[in-house]
Amino acid sequence: MxxxxxxxxxxxxxxxxxxxxxxxxxxxxxxxxxxxxxxxxxxxxxxxxxxxxxxxxxxxxxxxxxxxxxxxxxxxxxxxxxxxxxxxxxxxxxxxxxxxxxxxxxxxxxxxxxxxxxxxxxxxxxxxxxxxxxxxxxxxxxxxRAEESMTRLARYDILTGLRNRPTFFGELATDLARPRPPGTPPADGLFLVDLDGFKHVNDSYGHTAGDTILGMVAHKLEVISREQGGCVGRMGGDEFALFIPECTPCQAEHTARSIIRAMQEPLTLPEWGRHQIGVSVGIALSPDHGADPTTLLAHAHMALHDVKQGGKGSYRVFVPQMKHKHQRRASLEGLLREAMPHKRDMFVFYQPIVDLTTRRVVAREALIRWHHPERGWISPGDFIPVAEEAGLIQELDAFVFATACREAANWQDGAIVATNVSAACLGLVRLPDLVQAELARTGLPPARLNIEVTETALLRHEADSVRDLQTLHEIGVGICLDDFGTGFSSLSHLRSFPFDKIKIDGSFVQDGDERDDCAAIVRTLAQLGRTLGVETVAEGVETQAQYERVKADGCTLGQGYFFGRPAPSSADMVRVGEIMEAMQKQAASKKS
The missing domain is CATH 3.30.450.20 (PAS domain)
Known part of the structure; x- marks a missing residue:
């Protein structure tokens, strides 16, 4: 045409x-x-x-x-x-x-x-x-623009603008697989960064304040990452990850210190004032700690977990021993989950607390004990942290509390029973309801119950925790501050709540044998108790000399092996005896 x-x-x-x-x-x-x-x-x-x-x-x-x-x-x-x-x-x-x-x-x-x-x-x-x-x-x-927006939403975190977990993981895989030019450092660094105390920010100021802090933290991490030619992503919640290529072990530690130092600078929130947030950092280096993303990330997580267990606010570089520790912890969690439904071979032992003047038992502390048929008696120091991390601690606390109230109601000497409350059970309103329900069910008078709480537990939800304790105090339950002197702000806690007892940490009592400063601390705390009108319990008393010293220092009560070891109730005596007899036979057969 x-x-x-x-x-x-x-x-x-x-x-x-x-x-x-x-x-x-x-x-x-x-x-x-x-x-x-x-x-x-x-x-x-x-x-x-x-x-x-x-x-x-x-x-x-x-x-x-x-x-x-x-x-x-x-x-x-x-x-x-x-x-x-x-x-x-x-x-x-x-x-x-x-x-x-x-x-x-x-x-x-x-x-x-x-x-x-x-x-x-x-x-x-x-x-x-x-x-x-x-x-x-x-x-x-x-x-x-719509496609780009959808791609960004799929690849980047909407709150911070950082790479999301899948994107970071994919880029990490690409970086680890790239050819390494001759003469470059033989390691790449993966850093997992977890905010310390972030839940407290959300609980105290709301999620808007928490989101603002996450954005500020993301910006600081981006600056550090960009300076070293790396990339940064948000793994979820308050956890971030940085990948720094061609990073020697020395440079990795320098970077971790830079991250911690940057986060120590107070953050100014528009409506909430200045706030300081801490961080913990776990480090894994490729190829020594893993040549693929999955292995490297797992090992960085193990290093981070080790930091959190050790007190937070620091960094750790992965070492193989962490893997063995992690595997043991995972195995222990599996055993604990198997035992929890029926509390199989879980017992409540009681250790006496005595009047230092009369040597009369005035109270007993309820302590959880657990025996496993293959691993034997498992230390509370091992399984209680696992229960806390696995979300089983509230159920464990409830078991101890119910058992202690039931058995104490039948004690002929009328002694007080003291039970520990973990951080996970404080500040959630449920504790006062649980206590009052058990007291009503067992008939135990409130005056015969003491609740022991550590300073560390109070820090988690301080205002809400004090509210829970105040509710219990008002119905006549005694409140005891445990491990006094080892926390972050001991005296401030004494001001925040009228405790009935303070328990002086056993390390001061025992070290007082050799160290004058520890002995002086015990004397000072005993004097503080007299001034405040509260009883002081010296923990960890194991010898006659320690008994005489803490009594002379002015402590009113004492607890430790010198007065008696934790022992099962009469109801559990038979079963515990069977376990001990079986263990003795097993040990004898191994010797022969």
Missing amino acids: SAMNIPGSYYLGAANGVADNAAPQRPDVGLFRRMLDQVPVGVMMVDPVTFLITYVNDTAATIFRTLQALLPVGGEGLIGCSIDIFNDVLPYQRELITNPANLPYSTRLRLGEEVLDLSISCVTGQDGTYVGPMLTWSRVTAQV
């Missing part, structure tokens, strides 16, 4: 794709023009010899009219212009349209903030000869 003169169209000179030897009956050229003008894509024809634009339909004219600030001409002015006006975005266009073998061709172009999809097809005459290229343009800016 000849299209040399299409009235009203933006058309110049050359044919539009059909040779002059057209069919005997000419089609309706006006209808053809209207059809081209109404298609939803821009259509453009170019002379492959002169490279002049010979045709632009209405849609193309509209597209380039809105983009005329980005091009030398726009809209209707395109007719007769050279295709070279697109050189900035398609510099090889002349070579592309000269040879029909290059076609069809598709690409995506950016003009300023706008995005266009361009397709170039080959138009031939009826005899197959190349007439010229037809360019079709689609404006896809909104679509591309």
Whole structure:
């Protein structure tokens, strides 16, 4: 079809794709023009010899009219212009349209903030000869922005803008697999960063404040990462990860100290004032600690867990012993979960607390003990932290508390029973309801119950914890501050709540044999108790000399092996005896 003169169209000179030897009956050229003008894509024809634009339909004219600030001409002015006006975005266009073998061709172009999809097809005459290229343009800016937004949401954390876990993990895998140039350091560093005390921020100020802190922390980590050519991601919650390439062990420790130091600077929250957040850092180095992302990340987690267990606010580099420790912990958690439903061979032992003047037993502390048929007696120092991390501590505390109240109600001497409360049970409102329900069920008078709480437990939800303790105090339950002197702010806790007893940590009592400073601390705390009108319990008394010293220092009560070891109740005596007899036989058979 000849299209040399299409009235009203933006058309110049050359044919539009059909040779002059057209069919005997000419089609309706006006209808053809209207059809081209109404298609939803821009259509453009170019002379492959002169490279002049010979045709632009209405849609193309509209597209380039809105983009005329980005091009030398726009809209209707395109007719007769050279295709070279697109050189900035398609510099090889002349070579592309000269040879029909290059076609069809598709690409995506950016003009300023706008995005266009361009397709170039080959138009031939009826005899197959190349007439010229037809360019079709689609404006896809909104679509591309939506795609980019979806991609960002899928790859980046919406709160901090950092890489999310899958993206970071993928980039970590790529980095670990890259060829290492000769002479580069033989290690890459993975750093897991966990915020210390972040839950307290959310509980005290709300999640908006917590989100603000996460954003500030993310920015600080990005700065540190960028300075060392690394990348950073948010693993979830308050845990972040940094990957630093070509990082020696010495550099890794320097980076960890930089992270901790950066987080020690107080953060200014717009509505909540200044707040300081601490961090713990676990480090694993590739390839020594793992050549693949899964292994490296697992080992960094083990190092981080070791930091958290050791008191937080520091860093650890993975060592193989951590893996063995982690495996033992995982095994212990499995055994604990098996035992918990029926509390199999779990017992409550009682250790006496005596009046130092009369040597009379005035109270007994309830202590959890657990025997496993294969591993024997498992230390509370081993399984209680596991119970806390595994979310089993509340059930364990409830078992001890219920058992202690039931058995103490039948004691003939009327002694007080003291039970420990873990941090997980404080500040959640449930504790006062649990205590009152057990007292009502067992008939134990509130005055015969002491609740022991450590300073560390109080720090978790201090205001809410004090509220729980106040509720119990009001019904007559005694409240005791345990391990006094080893916490972060001992005296401030004495000001925050009227404790009935303070228990002086056994390390001061025992070290007082050799160290004058420890003996002086015991005397000072005993004097403080007299001044405040509260009883002081000296823990860890194991010898006659220690007994006489803490009594002379003014302590009112004592607890330790000198007065009696923890022992089972009469109800559990038979079963515990069977266990001990079986262990003795097993030991004898091994010797023989």
